Amino acid sequence: MVARNLTAADATELAALVRSREVSPVEVVQAHLDRVAAVNPRLNAVVTLAAEQALAAARHAEAAVMAGAGLGPLHGVPFTVKDSLDTADVPTLRGSPLFAGRVPRTDATSVARMKRAGAILLAKTNLPEFAFWTETDNLLTGRTNNPWDLARTPGGSSGGESAAIAAGMSPIGIGSDVAISVRGPSAHTGIAALKPTHGRIPATGHWPEVPRRFWNIGPMARSVRDVALGYAIMAGPDGIDGYAASPGDLDAGLGPDPARQVRVGVMTEPGFGPVAAEVAGTVEAAAHALRDLGCAVEPVRIPVLEASDGVALSAALFGAEIKPEFQRVAADRPGPLFWTGEAVLGRPDVAADAYVRAHQAVERLKDAMAAYFARHDVLLCPVTPIPAPPHGLPEFVIDGRTVPARHILSATVPFNLTGLPAMTVRFGTSREGLPIGVQLVSRAFAESTILGLAARLEAVRGIEDVHPPL
Structure with a gap:
């Protein structure tokens, strides 16, 4: 296979090619290094390239293949x-x-598990400062551009990861999500991602550690089967993260019992505030497709969700914990901060009664979602209310209504607050040629x-347009 084809293949296909000796891990890794060299200067998605280590690991992986050794499910496949x-x-x-200059001595649990599955660490990808914003930019490694339109953001905080995967620099990667951060970037760049049930994948080795009860580690890839494989590899308790506990067997397959009809509720507005017509149309198109596939599909309302401002709730809950953490870091490691870090440090302290009210509102939201999932199996909804916006906009205009930039979180943050699993997959294209994703939410586990x-x-839909037209 030529280098372009290797960087267009998904991780599952690459692993099969390596296992059958049709290609070597060295060829696969080198093809992705060449792709990074070709497109990363325009994107700035990769911020640290582990080229020497990756090639050394690829040579070791090739020797294992030739020796007939037992091979992991991602043997010889690069990841970011x-x-x-x-x-x-x-x-x-x-x-x-x-x-x-910070160089850790150990891997995060999720990284270690990918390596044990045979995957080869290729690179680290960009993020906003401290992983706390919806766009990927910072003072140290700069701004990441969307591969579909360099004037637009790939989102945040896993924006570098989504851009790298969409552009073919990596077939599969690991992101993290506290409010939107694997799902929004994936929707903006046309890839797939899963935010599992909270605790399914240990957050050990991730920073910030707070608020850990809302942080999730999740796989990102260009195909759903790769997302499922990455999830199966990384999930399960590690004996360190106290939230990482899974009841019963890991639910890592690619579908429910085919003998039972899946019950799907569909919601855009008013549950998530203003949603652009082309995004709502994409959700409706996905609903029609699921109906044609035999699902029981109906429009739904969840009044508590409509009445709750999830973005404001997250600001109260997260702010009470992240401000002291950022203050500690800034005191221990003096230096310049990006505007996002300065904004966190400049926020007023959260009053105790506001913090308690926010917790109580989340409890009501959890109850409402439990009642919803007593009647339905899935909620189909938008990921973001608009396709990828231009860099740095303080507000958006959606069908004549002006909303602040933080509105981008409105359809994702409720499922961090409730801990429910949520999946993003592309299902449409905007008038400007940008990807549009849909979000699928299920009951816990x-x-x-x-x-x-x-x-x-x-x-x-098909998985054409694997790479943006770079």
């Missing part, structure tokens, strides 16, 4: 990692001058249900 997750002997800079429906939507 968001720069908020520790990687042994490879810099983890967290998007801030405060951590310039039912990842296979949304992975299965996402795979079926992917099959309906």
Whole structure:
């Protein structure tokens, strides 16, 4: 296969090619290094390239193939990692001058598990400072551009990861998500991602550690089957992260019981505030496709969700914890901060009664979602209210209504607050040629249900346009 074809293949196909000796791990890694050299200067998605280590690991992987050794499910396949997750002997800079030169001694649990599956660490990818904004930019490693339109953002905080995968620099990677951060960037760049049930994948080795009860580690890839494979590899308790506990068997398949009809509710407005017509139309098109596939599909309302401002709730809950953490880091490691870090430090302290009210509102939201999932298996909704916006906009105009930039979180943050699994898959294209994704949400620990429906939507739409026209 030529280098272009190797960088267009998904991780599952690459692993099969390596296992059958049709290509060598060295060829696969070198093809992706060549792709990074060709497109990263325009994107700035990769911020640390582990080329020597990756090639050495590829040669070792090739020797194992030739010796007939047992091979892991991703043997010889390169992967990338968001720069908020520790990687042994490879810099983890967290998007801030405060951590310039920092090289961890150990891998994050998710990284270690990918390596044990045979995957080869290729590079670290960009993020906003401290992983706390919806666009990927910082003072240390700069701004990342969207491969579909360089004037637009790939989102945040896993924006470097989404851009790298969409552009063919990596077939599969690891992101993290506290409010939008694997799903929004994936929607903006046309790839797939899963935010599992909270605790399914340990957050050990991720920073910030707070608020850990809302942080999620998730796989990102160009195909749903790769997302499912990455999830199966990384999920399960590690004996360190106290939230990482999974009841029963891991739900890592690609679909629910085929003998039972899947019940799908569909919601755009008013549940998530203003949503652009082409995004709402894409959700409706996905609903029609699921109906044609035999699902029971109906429009739904969730009044508590409509009445709750998830963005404001997250600001109260997250702000009470991240401000002291950022203050500690800034005191321990003096240096310049990007405007996002300065904004966190400049926020007023959250009053105790406001913090308690926010917690109580989240409890009501959890109850409402439990009642919803007593009647339905899946919620189909937008990922973001608009396709990828231009860099740095303080507000958006959606069908004549002006909303602040933080509105981009409105359809994703409720499922961080409730801890429910949510899947993003592309299903449309905007008038300007930008990807539009849809979001599938299920009850806790039912990842296979949304992975299965996402795979079926992917099959309906097809996975053409694997690479943006760079």
